[in-house]
Every structure is written in C-alpha cells, then in structure tokens.
Amino acid sequence: MRKIVTLLIVGISSMAVDTTVHAAGGGKTPPAHQWSHSGLFGTFDRASLRRGAKVYREVCSSCHGLRLVAYRNLIDIGFSEAEVKAIAAEQEVAAEPNDDGDVEMRPAILSDRFVSPFPNENAARAANGGAYPPDLSLMVKARPGGANYLRGLLIGYKEEPPGGVIVPEGMNYNEYYPGNMIAMASPLSEDGVEFADGTKATVEQMANDVTTFLSWTAEPELEERKRMGIKVILFLLILTGLLYVVKRRIWSDLH
Amino acid sequence: MSKFQKPAWLDNGVVRWVDYRLPIFSFVSHELYEYPTPRNLNYWWNFGSLAGIVLVIMIVTGITLAMHYTPHTALAFDSVERIMRDVNYGWLIRYIHMNGASMFFIIVYIHIFRGLYFGSYKAPREILWMLGVLILLLMMATAFMGYVLPWGQMSFWGATVITNLFSAIPWGIGDWIVTLLWGGFAVDNATLNRFFSLHYLLPFVIVGVVVLHIWALHVHGSNNPIGIATKGEQDVVPFHPYYTIKDMFGLGVFLIVFALFIFFAPNYMGHPDNYIPANSLSTPAHIVPEWYFLPFYAILRAVPDNFIGGWTTEWLGFVIVEAKLAGVLAMFGAIAVLFVLPWLDRSPVRSSRFRPMYKWFFWIFAIDCLVLGYMGALPAEGIYIVIGRVATVYYFAHFLVVIPLLAKFEKTRSLPKSISEPIFGGGGVAAAGAAAKPMEKA
Numbered sequence: 001m002r003k004i005v006t007l008l009i010v011g012i013s014s015m016a017v018d019t020t021v022h023a024a025g026g027g028k029t030p031p032a033h034q035w036s037h038s039g040l041f042g043t044f045d046r047a048s049l050r051r052g053a054k055v056y057r058e059v060c061s062s063c064h065g066l067r068l069v070a071y072r073n074l075i076d077i078g079f080s081e082a083e084v085k086a087i088a089a090e091q092e093v094a095a096e097p098n099d100d101g102d103v104e105m106r107p108a109i110l111s112d113r114f115v116s117p118f119p120n121e122n123a124a125r126a127a128n129g130g131a132y133p134p135d136l137s138l139m140v141k142a143r144p145g146g147a148n149y150l151r152g153l154l155i156g157y158k159e160e161p162p163g164g165v166i167v168p169e170g171m172n173y174n175e176y177y178p179g180n181m182i183a184m185a186s187p188l189s190e191d192g193v194e195f196a197d198g199t200k201a202t203v204e205q206m207a208n209d210v211t212t213f214l215s216w217t218a219e220p221e222l223e224e225r226k227r228m229g230i231k232v233i234l235f236l237l238i239l240t241g242l243l244y245v246v247k248r249r250i251w252s253d254l255h
Numbered sequence: 256m257s258k259f260q261k262p263a264w265l266d267n268g269v270v271r272w273v274d275y276r277l278p279i280f281s282f283v284s285h286e287l288y289e290y291p292t293p294r295n296l297n298y299w300w301n302f303g304s305l306a307g308i309v310l311v312i313m314i315v316t317g318i319t320l321a322m323h324y325t326p327h328t329a330l331a332f333d334s335v336e337r338i339m340r341d342v343n344y345g346w347l348i349r350y351i352h353m354n355g356a357s358m359f360f361i362i363v364y365i366h367i368f369r370g371l372y373f374g375s376y377k378a379p380r381e382i383l384w385m386l387g388v389l390i391l392l393l394m395m396a397t398a399f400m401g402y403v404l405p406w407g408q409m410s411f412w413g414a415t416v417i418t419n420l421f422s423a424i425p426w427g428i429g430d431w432i433v434t435l436l437w438g439g440f441a442v443d444n445a446t447l448n449r450f451f452s453l454h455y456l457l458p459f460v461i462v463g464v465v466v467l468h469i470w471a472l473h474v475h476g477s478n479n480p481i482g483i484a485t486k487g488e489q490d491v492v493p494f495h496p497y498y499t500i501k502d503m504f505g506l507g508v509f510l511i512v513f514a515l516f517i518f519f520a521p522n523y524m525g526h527p528d529n530y531i532p533a534n535s536l537s538t539p540a541h542i543v544p545e546w547y548f549l550p551f552y553a554i555l556r557a558v559p560d561n562f563i564g565g566w567t568t569e570w571l572g573f574v575i576v577e578a579k580l581a582g583v584l585a586m587f588g589a590i591a592v593l594f595v596l597p598w599l600d601r602s603p604v605r606s607s608r609f610r611p612m613y614k615w616f617f618w619i620f621a622i623d624c625l626v627l628g629y630m631g632a633l634p635a636e637g638i639y640i641v642i643g644r645v646a647t648v649y650y651f652a653h654f655l656v657v658i659p660l661l662a663k664f665e666k667t668r669s670l671p672k673s674i675s676e677p678i679f680g681g682g683g684v685a686a687a688g689a690a691a692k693p694m695e696k697a
C-alpha cells in the first residue's frame with residue numbers, strides 16, 4: 001500500500017515540475033545560483049541587499065516600479081531611518097487636497113510606497129518604444145525559475161545572436177527570455193554603479209545583488225517564515241513522537 | 256465486563272442537569288465512548304478525520320483572510336499583497352489557506368481511493384458514499400471560486416475558461432447560466448463579487464453535508480480492511496480512546512508534511528502567473544488549472560472536435576451534441592460515474608484483499624488517473640492528445656466495463672468468518688487471506 005503514497009508524490013511533483021518547464025518555453029533553463037536565502041536556514045545577505053537596492057534605484061527604477069514596497073520596509077533590512085527618509089524624499093507624491101481644494105505635490109515619506117517612474121501603463125509604453133516594463137515588486141515569484149531566471153535574464157544578453165537568428169529593430173537577444181527577443185536592452189554594464197563597500201560592479205555581481213534585493217521585495221517574510229518553520233517542525237516532531245508512544249500504550253492491551 | 260462503558264463524567268450533577276434538558280453529553284458518549292469501531296482499521300482510515308480537521312482549518316483561516324480582503328477588481332490583488340506584507344502573520348494565514356486547499360484535495364483523493372480499494376461504497380454504505388461524492392463536487396466549486404479571488408492572471412483566465420464551458424449547454428440555457436455566473440457579459444467585478452460571496456457560503460454547506468456523511472457512517476459503522484461486517488464485541492473497540500489517539504497521531508504526521516509546504520515551499524503547488532495582476536488584454540501562454548483539477552481537465556480536452564457532433568448525432572438522429580458540450584459532459588460524467596458506482600459493482604465481496612483481479616485493475620485505474628493528471632498539465636498537442644484520449648476512455652471503461660464484468664466473472668477468495676478470527680486463532684485459508692501486517696492494525 002506504500003505504493004499509493006509513492007505514486008502520489010511522484011505524480012504531484014512531476015506535474016508541478018512540468019508546468020514550470022512549459023511556461024518557460026523558448027528560453028534556455030537558467031543556471032542555478034547558490035543564493036544565501038535558499039535552503040532551510042537561508043537568510044538574505046545584508047551586504048548584497050544593500051548593493052542590490054542601489055542597483056535598483058540607480059538603474060532599474062528609471063523604467064520599473066516597486067509599488068508594493070513601502071520606503072519604511074527598507075529599515076527591516078538594515079537601512080537607518082535617516083537614510084530611508086532621504087531616499088523617500090527624492091520622490092514626490094500627491095498630497096491630500098489643501099484648504100482650497102488644490103492637490104499639491106509633497107516629498108514622499110516613510111509610509112509611502114515606492115513611487116513608480118510612470119503615472120500609467122500608456123506613459124510607460126510611450127517612453128519604451130511600445131514595450132511595457134512591468135512592476136518588479138513580485139517579479140521573482142511571478143516567473144517560473146524565480147531568482148535564477150531573473151539573474152539569468154540580466155546576464156543572458158548576447159551581442160551576437162546564434163547563427164541565422166535575426167534580431168528585429170528595438171529588440172535584443174537574450175538566452176533565457178522566453179522566445180529570446182526582449183524589448184529591454186541589457187540594463188547592466190560593467191561599473192554602471194559604484195558600490196560603497198568597494199565591491200567591483202561586474203555585470204554578474206550587480207545581477208546577483210539586484211536579484212537578491214528583488215527576492216526580498218517579493219518575499220519580505222522569508223526569514224521570519226523559515227525561522228518559525230524550523231521551530232514548528234521541531235515542535236511537531238516531538239509532539240507526534242509522544243502521540244505515537246501514547247498510541248502504542250493505549251493499543252497494547254489489544255495486541 | 257463490556258469495553259463499552261459510559262464515561263464517568265456523565266454522573267456529574269451539572270452534566271446530568273444539562274443532559275436531561277439537552278442530551279448533548281449522552282450524544283458525545285454514544286458517538287465516541289460507546290461507538291463500536293472495527294479493531295482492525297489501518298492507517299488509510301485516518302484520512303476521513305483528517306479531512307474534517309482540514310475543513311475546520313480552511314474555515315478558520317478563510318474567515319480571517321476575509322477580514323482583510325477586498326473583492327473588487329481594482330483592489331483584490333493589492334489587498335492580498337497587503338495581507339502578505341502588512342497584516343500581522345498575514346503571510347502565515349494566507350499560506351495555510353492556500354496550501355490547505357491542496358492538502359484537502361490530497362487527503363480527500365486518498366480517502367476516495369481507500370473507499371475504492373476496500374469496497375467501502377457497497378451496501379449498506381451507498382448513501383454515505385454518494386454524500387462523499389457530493390462533498391467532492393462542493394469542494395471543487397469552492398476551490399475554483401477561491402482561486403479567482405486573488406485576481407491574478409490565472410485567476411482571471413481560469414475563471415474565463417471554466418465559466419465559458421457552460422455556454423456549451425444548448426437551447427440558450429448555457430448562455431443564460433454563463434451570464435448568471437458572470438453577472439454581466441464578461442468575467443468582471445460582478446463575477447468577483449459573487450464568487451467571493453459563494454466562496455464564503457459553500458464551506459458551510461460542506462459542513463452540513465459532512466454532518467450527514469458522518470451520521471450515515473455512524474448508522475452501520477466503518478467498513479474495514481477485510482471488508483466483512485463486525486460480528487460482536489470481540490471484533491470492535493470503542494472509538495475513544497483507541498481511534499481518537501490514532502487519529503491524533505495521524506494528524507501529527509500530516510501537520511509535519513503540511514508545515515513543510517507552508518514554511519519552506521509555500522508556492523510549490525501554485526502557479527507563478529498568479530502573482531501577475533489580472534489583465535484581460537494579455538492571455539497567458541498556457542492556461543492550466545490547479546493541480547487537483549488536472550485529471551478532469553484532461554478528460555475535458557480529450558473529446559475530439561468532431562466526435563459526437565459529426566458522428567453519433569447522425570447516427571442517433573435527434574441528439575445534437577457539439578464537441579465542446581461532449582467534452583463538458585465527459586468531465587461531469589467522470590464524477591457522475593462515481594455516484595452510481597455502488598450499482599455498477601455487484602460483487603458481494605468488498606475488500607480487494609479477497610478480489611485478486613479487482614486489485615490489479617484498481618492499481619491500473621490509479622495509474623490511469625495519474626496519467627490523466629499529467630496530460631492535463633501538458634499542452635494539448637501531438638502524442639499527448641492520443642495518450643489523453645486513451646486514458647479518458649480507460650477511465651470510463653474501468654467503471655462501465657471492467658467493474659461490471661469482474662462482478663460476474665472474478666473468482667474471489669474465501670472470506671474469514673470474522674474480523675477477530677485470524678487474530679485469536681481459527682487459522683486455515685481464512686487466516687492467510689486476512690494476514691495483515693501487524694503494523695497495519697496498530
């Protein structure tokens with residue numbers, strides 16, 4: 001009868017794996033990277049988060065929003081309140097109507113969400129040759145392959161597409177993008193940002209860091225979740241062990 | 256002295272006072288302390304109570320989510336993300352509810368296959384079984400509508416595809432149903448609102464049917480791995496404490512598995528596209544339903560375009576059935592055959608342990624269901640279509656051909672005289688048949 005269980009597990013896992021592979025059709029499977037936040041005890045690498053936030057703010061944020069993340073959330077990953085206030089104040093948001101009923105702009109504050117670069121989708125498309133740069137808050141959860149895919153996308157540009165492939169005007173060849181033709185030009189270039197901690201800003205370094213940062217924006221609860229998970233599992237193992245002992249004792253008079 | 260004692264607390268004064276006016280304590284005593292349960296149930300009998308507990312977990316987490324959720328197309332997606340980010344332990348509540356749905360289906364599918372293997376659907380448990388199938392249908396409706404609520408891409412497109420199925424019903428009825436489901440002429444805000452309302456309602460309907468299900472169960476008691484009726488006190492034990500503790504141990508094991516998903520792979524069984532807000536202008540590359548619907552989805556897609564439309568209709572003359580309708584009928588038929596199973600299987604022997612041929616066909620059928628699930632996840636093209644069709648035909652053949660024929664021709668093994676006979680001696684042929692591993696009885 002153990003067969004049923006095995007069959008079910010095999011069946012279910014193969015289905016899940018399978019949908020993943022298919023949805024990604026067209027692009028190569030991105031290489032697996034060793035993330036600090038993967039695994040049972042994984043936590044986000046703080047230095048990498050900080051560098052990644054810089055990459056996002058200095059590169060990606062001119063096209064992509066992060067509308068689900070509030071500025072105050074940055075404090076959770078080690079930014080000081082003063083730093084975050086300064087970051088927020090660089091942006092403007094609409095204030096409440098004043099006494100005359102006019103809506104004026106004010107600097108963003110801690111409780112505001114990241115201000116998106118474009119007021120709406122049409123404006124975003126108009127500025128990007130008709131293509132729409134999606135919001136990045138949930139990007140890592142919204143693509144099969146998750147963080148590996150995002151990292152792959154950022155390092156997967158090829159100046160010279162493989163033989164015979166013609167890249168249309170306004171498009172770029174990317175190994176890992178489904179269908180390979182993407183409207184976003186390679187956003188990262190060597191030394192495109194300058195890291196405060198002296199890390200050399202290679203394309204791969206920046207890709208790793210911004211992906212770590214965007215993994216956090218997608219799953220800000222990850223560390224708390226895993227920490228709690230370990231405790232819950234340990235508790236349940238002990239409880240279940242005890243229940244088993246009690247069960248054996250209660251049933252002993254029947255055997 | 257009988258094993259079936261009323262508990263001592265029934266003599267307590269307050270208890271007696273209440274019980275005289277509302278016999279709720281006698282009821283508990285009768286259904287737990289004096290309720291006779293076969294002594295040989297194995298761990299496959301844990302899944303019924305597990306399903307009940309998961310139902311409660313779903314209702315509790317669901318009500319909590321509803322306190323923070325907003326059923327409006329412009330706000331639903333963001334309100335779910337607020338739960339994930341800003342509500343205290345919101346992520347935990349949501350991940351429990353999300354993965355709980357999958358767990359519920361795993362448990363109930365195992366529960367059903369247990370019934371198929373040990374012949375639990377046979378007399379006198381036909382109504383019990385049919386109530387179970389009704390629960391399955393209600394669960395599917397509930398889960399489908401729940402999946403629409405976060406208003407992601409799969410929510411929206413799944414809702415569009417599935418509600419459109421009803422339009423296949425002829426004579427204008429289908430279109431009328433679809434408009435009613437949508438509350439308009441497309442999947443939109445009105446749809447989301449009514450789905451939320453119904454998603455809140457249906458679990459309580461399920462509770463009601465579960466009560467009937469357990470009521471029916473307690474009339475004749477549980478079936479058992481040998482499948483013969485209990486014949487006196489040596490065959491049974493009181494439900495409490497024997498099965499309460501066994502169910503609690505099973506619950507512990509289940510919660511470990513459940514927690515592994517919630518805390519370490521919360522999105523494993525979900526689809527990444529549902530983290531993209533719904534967009535009626537951009538269709539996902541592959542619209543796939545949740546994994547627990549995949550076998551039925553495969554059956555839906557298995558019917559060839561010209562199957563009944565161009566073929567049977569001419570032959571029958573008057574029945575006009577379009578291909579799409581035929582697919583829908585096949586899908587619902589896959590569940591309908593379960594309803595009538597007690598009358599398709601006329602073999603007097605319940606348990607597979609004494610049905611050497613049925614046992615094999617049971618496993619082939621189980622594999623067939625997995626194949627269907629697999630095909631449901633793949634795009635409908637090339638060889639997959641063929642495999643899907645063969646598996647669909649076999650699904651129905653199992654119930655409509657194999658099972659009735661087995662009932663006629665299978666030579667079953669001889670049954671033991673009673674459940675306790677193999678345990679307390681007797682021996683011989685019967686004992687060999689019932690020689691369950693000791694652990695299974697533990």
Ligand code: HEM
Nearest residue numbers: 300302303304306307367370375384387388390391477478
């Ligand atoms: C909400 C879902 C359900 C709940 C909470 C539930 C609950 C239960 C419980 C507590 C039992 C007794 C323990 C056991 O035998 O495992 C039981 C027995 C049973 N259930 Fe369910 N059930 C559910 C769904 C179903 C479905 C979908 C079916 C079949 C299509 C079904 C068919 C049966 C049968 C035939 C029995 C008697 C089994 C036997 O005594 O051998 N149940 N159910």
